[in-house]
Amino acid sequence: MSAEMKLFWGDPHIHSTASWRCFEFGNEPDGYDGSPADCYRYARDEAQMDFAAVTDHDCGLAQNFDMKPQDWEAICAAALDYNDSGRFVAFLGFEWSSKGGHRHVIYSHDDAPILPCSEYVTPPDLWAQLEQHDSQALVIPHHIARHGMPNQWEYHNPKFEPVVEICSIWGCYEFAGNPFECDPNWAPSDARGFAREGLGCGLRFGFIGGGDVHDGRAGGHVLGWDISDLKERWANNRQLKRNPLGCGIAGVYATELTREALLEGFRARRTLAATGLKTAIKMDLDGLFIGAQAQATEQQYLRRVITVEAEANCPLRKIEIVRNGLTLTPYPCSGNSDNVEYVDEQPLTEVVPQISADGEFASVYYYVRVTREDFRMAWTSPVWLDFPL
Numbered sequence: 329m330s331a332e333m334k335l336f337w338g339d340p341h342i343h344s345t346a347s348w349r350c351f352e353f354g355n356e357p358d359g360y361d362g363s364p365a366d367c368y369r370y371a372r373d374e375a376q377m378d379f380a381a382v383t384d385h386d387c388g389l390a391q392n393f394d395m396k397p398q399d400w401e402a403i404c405a406a407a408l409d410y411n412d413s414g415r416f417v418a419f420l421g422f423e424w425s426s427k428g429g430h431r432h433v434i435y436s437h438d439d440a441p442i443l444p445c446s447e448y449v450t451p452p453d454l455w456a457q458l459e460q461h462d463s464q465a466l467v468i469p470h471h472i473a474r475h476g477m478p479n480q481w482e483y484h485n486p487k488f489e490p491v492v493e494i495c496s497i498w499g500c501y502e503f504a505g506n507p508f509e510c511d512p513n514w515a516p517s518d519a520r521g522f523a524r525e526g527l528g529c530g531l532r533f534g535f536i537g538g539g540d541v542h543d544g545r546a547g548g549h550v551l552g553w554d555i556s557d558l559k560e561r562w563a564n565n566r567q568l569k570r571n572p573l574g575c576g577i578a579g580v581y582a583t584e585l586t587r588e589a590l591l592e593g594f595r596a597r598r599t600l601a602a603t604g605l606k607t608a609i610k611m612d613l614d615g616l617f618i619g620a621q622a623q624a625t626e627q628q629y630l631r632r633v634i635t636v637e638a639e640a641n642c643p644l645r646k647i648e649i650v651r652n653g654l655t656l657t658p659y660p661c662s663g664n665s666d667n668v669e670y671v672d673e674q675p676l677t678e679v680v681p682q683i684s685a686d687g688e689f690a691s692v693y694y695y696v697r698v699t700r701e702d703f704r705m706a707w708t709s710p711v712w713l714d715f716p717l
């Protein structure tokens with residue numbers, strides 16, 4: 329990573345009153361009106377985010393009506409009004425809420441249409457429209473293992489989908505059986521959709537978090553809950569129906585705070601996912617930064633050195649390095665920041681390889697998971713090393 333890269337935080341998945349279910353979960357907050365403009369204001373001024381995208385549903389719950397034109401106009405006006413390079417980046421976007429898997433779309437500019445899934449039914453229909461209207465758009469699959477609408481990895485589009493949302497108000501979608509998987513009474517999981525399954529297909533994508541909170545508020549708020557007993561509450565209280573860690577947020581390493589630079593960071597997968605609050609992580613594998621891919625060198629066949637730095641505004645509990653779906657030794661942490669150097673001396677010939685999607689080569693991927701004292705978590709995107717089969 330070059331020295332001038334900075335870490336920016338945002339919520340790329342906000343719902344305003346233009347979506348169904350806004351305020352459905354109760355707690356209609358004082359002082360908010362839930363409008364698209366208010367969502368950007370809240371993200372910037374109260375949640376202290378660097379960027380945000382209001383991504384309202386393209387259609388109604390029963391998918392029998394499309395978003396009202398005046399709502400889309402209000403969203404476009406708010407994104408244009410709030411986008412202020414260097415201070416706060418507001419992206420224009422919407423959610424393509426297909427029964428075949430939800431995806432939110434983030435545009436690179438202000439002059440693009442809403443593309444309802446009632447009209448553009450399949451992912452390839454969506455890709456074709458985006459090629460026409462904004463070939464630099466970002467498409468983000470979310471609640472990827474939700475039963476009845478899991479992400480269908482066979483549609484994965486490396487150009488439009490460099491990152492996937494792995495945590496949100498729904499829970500965590502890193503792998504089946506993770507401690508903060510969505511409450512099965514609320515939205516049971518379909519094991520095929522988890523991020524680890526997608527990586528296991530040989531696909532390459534980074535990790536981000538997103539809010540998906542339907543009350544207009546961005547940035548990982550946790551509704552003021554006392555989270556000291558949250559694991560027990562999550563296990564026992566079926567009324568929570570929400571990720572007790574808070575919603576998700578996304579970290580992006582970029583050269584500057586502009587739409588272009590952030591989108592370049594997303595495309596390079598220089599991203600973090602975090603639940604609730606900001607937890608900064610850097611990972612370096614022999615000079616390769618988060619999201620990178622490279623051919624393994626001769627030296628790397630025998631030995632890889634991974635360095636990790638993590639920092640938050642509360643004590644850290646542990647740092648874990650995940651290799652091809654396997655969690656390697658956890659490192660207990662002390663203090664609000666910690667470093668790890670892990671030397672992987674298992675020869676690549678002895679590592680169960682990840683086979684590429686086209687079956688042509690093998691690879692090994694590593695990513696980092698950090699757990700804080702308050703149980704909130706954060707992840708880096710993976711780094712990949714390729715080698716011949």
Ligand SMILES: [Zn+2]
Pocket residue numbers: 423425430431470471
């Ligand atoms: Zn959705």
Ligand SMILES: [Zn+2]
Pocket residue numbers: 341343423540
């Ligand atoms: Zn959503």
